[in-house]
Amino acid sequence: MTREDIVEKVNALLAEEFEVDAEEFVPDANVRDTLSLDSLSLVDLVAIIQQTYKVKIPVADLREIKTFDNLYDYIESHAKQE
Numbered sequence: 001m002t003r004e005d006i007v008e009k010v011n012a013l014l015a016e017e018f019e020v021d022a023e024e025f026v027p028d029a030n031v032r033d034t035l036s037l038d039s040l041s042l043v044d045l046v047a048i049i050q051q052t053y054k055v056k057i058p059v060a061d062l063r064e065i066k067t068f069d070n071l072y073d074y075i076e077s078h079a080k081q082e
Helices: 003-018 039-053 059-064 068-078
Strands: none
Touching (some): 039 068
């Protein structure tokens, strides 16, 4: 699984789930602002990542994920290699 694969899949999943144009998902964009996340939809985001990549995101780590680049990095470094 390459970083490009992660970016493409994550963007497609998030665009569908949160009904946001994937073109808005630029690496430095703030995830919470771009997706208009509240605490409940943040749980949805974590569930999508967990279900898709088998990656659990602890609350402490979630606070550090601010941009899409942070999210891609986290998945890339924690996803179980297939």
